[in-house]
Amino acid sequence: MNALTRCLDTYWSSSIGKKLIVAITGLVLVVFLAGHLSGNLLMYVGREAFNEYAHFLHTMLHGAGVWIARIGLLVMLVLHVAATISLTRQNRAARQAYEHKATIQASKSSRIMIVSGLTILAFVIFHILHYTVRVDSDLAKLGATDPYGMVVVGFRNPLVVIFYVISMTLLCSHLSHGVASIFQTLGLRSKKAQGLIKQISLAYSLAIWAGFISIPISVLAGIINL
Numbered sequence: 001m002n003a004l005t006r007c008l009d010t011y012w013s014s015s016i017g018k019k020l021i022v023a024i025t026g027l028v029l030v031v032f033l034a035g036h037l038s039g040n041l042l043m044y045v046g047r048e049a050f051n052e053y054a055h056f057l058h059t060m061l062h063g064a065g066v067w068i069a070r071i072g073l074l075v076m077l078v079l080h081v082a083a084t085i086s087l088t089r090q091n092r093a094a095r096q097a098y099e100h101k102a103t104i105q106a107s108k109s110s111r112i113m114i115v116s117g118l119t120i121l122a123f124v125i126f127h128i129l130h131y132t133v134r135v136d137s138d139l140a141k142l143g144a145t146d147p148y149g150m151v152v153v154g155f156r157n158p159l160v161v162i163f164y165v166i167s168m169t170l171l172c173s174h175l176s177h178g179v180a181s182i183f184q185t186l187g188l189r190s191k192k193a194q195g196l197i198k199q200i201s202l203a204y205s206l207a208i209w210a211g212f213i214s215i216p217i218s219v220l221a222g223i224i225n226l
């Protein structure tokens with residue numbers, strides 16, 4: 001067993017270790033979302049700026065950069081989901097042994113996290129088929145030369161926009177709870193800082209929600225167009 005699998009095994013065998021895995025992978029995904037949104041907001045600057053940005057992403061480190069990011073994100077996502085499932089199973093077993101009001105409350109909020117988390121997972125699969133794999137042949141043709149045009153045409157379908165808005169809303173709910181939990185797991189949530197951390201989590205989630213939903217809505221409203 002090499003050092004990395006030994007280290008993961010140590011973390012995986014304890015519940016606090018798994019919580020740390022959920023927190024650290026969650027933090028990486030939270031940072032990714034801020035970066036992805038910043039890049040996507042270039043849609044408001046115009047076709048040239050957005051296409052230059054997309055070109056940069058695909059050519060950095062001679063094309064290896066985008067694959068390093070993809071593999072890194074996939075590892076983070078798999079670890080995040082697997083550790084959450086394992087923790088949920090562990091909590092359920094503990095709950096059966098000891099029923100208490102507080103545990104029932106905790107399970108309610110973790111159920112909301114699981115439902116929003118699974119919807120985000122379904123969204124990410126749809127989103128990758130939509131804009132990265134480009135299963136739609138019209139989007140595939142545009143994606144190769146004009147990513148800006150591909151995003152605009154992709155959001156001309158109101159059903160797609162509704163799906164994005166619902167998914168982003170659940171993402172916002174997931175983040176507002178998740179970001180505060182990261183602080184707690186990393187031991188950064190003192191009683192004094194609790195209120196501030198709650199506000200930071202909510203402000204961050206709302207900013208991510210508003211930024212992401214604004215793009216498909218602006219396309220439908222004709223504010224972003226070809």
Ligand code: HEM
Nearest residue numbers: 036040054070073120124127128131132151212213215216
């Ligand atoms: C309006 C909102 C969004 C827009 C306009 C958008 C746009 C895009 C585009 C154009 C790509 C393709 C990049 C390429 O391969 O050229 C992409 C990829 C991706 N997006 Fe988004 N995105 C949005 C929201 C999100 C959200 C909320 C998430 C995560 C929850 C997300 C996660 C990803 C991932 C994981 C990829 C795959 C990266 C890759 O392998 O290429 N996106 N997005």
